Amino acid sequence: MSEKNLNTLMKVILIASSLAIFAGAIAKIQHYPYGNLLLWYGFISQFVFSSIEISRLNQIIKKLKEGKIVD
Numbered sequence: 001m002s003e004k005n006l007n008t009l010m011k012v013i014l015i016a017s018s019l020a021i022f023a024g025a026i027a028k029i030q031h032y033p034y035g036n037l038l039l040w041y042g043f044i045s046q047f048v049f050s051s052i053e054i055s056r057l058n059q060i061i062k063k064l065k066e067g068k069i070v071d
Contacts, residue, residue, distance in 0.1 A: 010053050017046040 001009075024039025
């Protein structure tokens with residue numbers, strides 16, 4: 001998978017996680033069933049995918065400091 005496709009995929013996943021948090025919060029306020037589950041699913045997925053994205057960015061920064069990437 002190319003870097004551009006991976007960046008796009010990560011953006012979509014992070015946006016979907018944010019939408020799950022928002023929808024879960026609305027569902028919890030309205031006392032809909034499974035609102036709490038949706039809210040926690042959003043929090044956990046946001047944490048996991050944000051951690052992956054931070055790790056990817058740290059690798060890019062390390063390569064830039066070493067001079068391996070020239071743009």
